[in-house]
Amino acid sequence: MSALELIIAAALILVLAYRFYGSFLAAKVLVLDSSRETPAKRHYDGKDYVPMNKWIAFGHHFAAIAGAGPLVGPVLAAQFGYLPGTLWILIGAVLAGAVHDMVILLASVRHDGKSLSEIAKKEVGPVAGVATAIAIFFLIILTMAGLGLVVVNALFKNPWGVFTIGMTIPIAIFIGIYMHKLRPGRIAEASLIGVILILLAVVVGPYVKNSPLGSYLMLSDKTLEILLPLYGFLAAALPVWLLLAPRDYLSSYMKIGTILLLAIGIIIVNPRIHMPAVTQFINGGGPIINGKVWPFICITIACGAISGFHALISSGTTPKLIANEKDIKLVGFGGMLTEAFVALMALIAATTLMPGDYFAINTKPEIFQKLNMQIVHLPQLSKLVGEELAGRPGGAVTLAVGMADIFSRIGGLRHLMAYWYQFAIMFEALFILTTIDAGTRVARYIAQDLLGMIYSPIKENKSVGLTVLLSAAVSFAWGYLIYGGDIKTIWPVFGVANQTIGTLALAIGTTMILQRSKKKIYALTTFLPMTFLFITVLNAGITNVFNVYLPQKQMVPAVLVITLMILAIIIMVSSVIKWISILSKTRKAELALENKQNF
Secondary structure, three states: OEHHHHHHHHHHHHHHHHHHHHHHHHHHHOOOOOOOOOHHHHOOOOOOOOOEOHHHHHHHHHHHHOOOHHHHHHHHHHHHOHHHHHHHHHHHHHHHHHHHHHHHHHHHHHOOOOOHHHHHHHHOOHHHHHHHHHHHHHHHHHHHHHHHHHHHHHHOOOHHHHHHHHHHHHHHHHHHHHHHHHOOOOHHHHHHHHHHHHHHHHHHHHHHHOOHHHHHOOOOHHHHHHHHHHHHHHHHHOOOOOOHHHHHHHHHHHHHHHHHHHHHHHHHHOOEOOOOOOOHHHHOOOOOOOOOHHHHHHHHOOOOOOOOHHHHHHOOOHHHOEOOHHHHHHHHHHHHHHHHHHHHHHHHHHHOOOHHHHHHHHOOHHHHHHHOOOOOOHHHHHHHHOOOOOOOOOOHHHHHHHHHHHHHOOOOOHHHHHHHHHHHHHHHHHHHHHHHHHHHHHHHHHHHHHHHHHOHHHOOOOOHHHHHHHHHHHHHHHHHHHHHOOHHHHHHHHHHHHHHHHHHHHHHHHHHHHHHOOOHHHHHHHHHHHHHHHHHHHHHHHHHHHHHHOOOOOHHHHHHHHHHHHHHHHHHHHHHHHHHHHHHHHHHHHHHHHHHHHO
């Protein structure tokens, strides 16, 4: 199948969905009101609450939600073939993900820019609020662990990659000092310098690799599994302007530029998709994802179809930037559909590889030998990029090879494939480290809030000692999962946590629609995807616990998944009780009105 045909079909579906279903949700279900004052205007402070042009708000929101998830998840799910991933991305994004993001964005705007746990507490009840806070904490810890493993598998025994990614840290710090101390307000100037320095690090990489310094950068996976949590600790403890903010800002340029370049490359090259529509692993037993295509396709491809992590953004910074409720359709619904398109391009980049090459990269050598698959182009690809590609699971290397292969076929640039590959690795790792920066810091905030529920003075404590202690504790938590786990163990747990939050977000949406809409049937727009997601989470969780974790005596992931399922059940029970109460009051009011009219 031609990749270009798939892209055109997907683009048409997404555009039509935005035009018709997005408009229906905006006008009929959520009734967006341009006359209502938003929190950005009501609480304007020039820092957090700032009304933005809808396209600027869209850019911020998209950059925040489109991290490494839509790049890694689709690549891993390619083991089932290109068709299941494509269908889940398109159907999930239109009927679930975009609805989820749009509803929570409106909910936060209507609740004065409050967080998801605060909204849950107010809309559903205090029990749901506490359960949400705990689930969010687990989600962030698991996100750090899952994405950290992706970086480890991309960088071990790769001195060029280690040097390039390592250099982004001092570059980001330099740009932070430049913008904050040396030349305040010169954003464009600092951005240009930062992007040039990052690209220069990619170019200089091979010279460093072949120098005496290269041997010191030939790091093992275990060394990287220790260094990454240490980096997370520093990023969480340092002032936000010094590392986190400038890295986020530089990353946005790299993200937008590279995705546009990949789209242009696919259009020009028009590669063939070599992975079959479905593989034998749809019935389970796959070397990358052990379970069946359902429910595991739904927890493997989270970002790109529906992601509970998006609810943290839709109830975090974005609602404080919305200048007009009408903008919520573009920012929430449109942002999710745009991410779905990114996820589809990642899936295409992976499936253009020959199946044997794909599985050789994404599995350990001893596992690949049992598959009886033929390697086709992998030795040549390894020679072109200058790295041994086999046995690097996690999705990052597969995507980087697929992207590099497409880029290098534009205008006879095959001899530069090593640079394209390391550029793609840097592109992916840069965003993962950005997520680790922000995620570790957010996890510290949530940990402080949870401890504050036990001992209230902790919540308002801003001492350096507590900051360092909580940063270290959070970094140790996800670092422990990395050191003792692998992508096959961590990613499914992350998926369960992520979709548990998604279930809650859709439950909140259902509650809001039942309370505010004259037509209760409109609640089906959130209730139906919520029900599907809830069943999916329980099915995937039970399968993982009893078929994988307990038989292999992996107690930590087993306990995590069981805890998450209990939280999901608590949230759903609380929501159902609330819905019964709402519908009961509505029915009583209708009967009272009928009796009055009859009288």
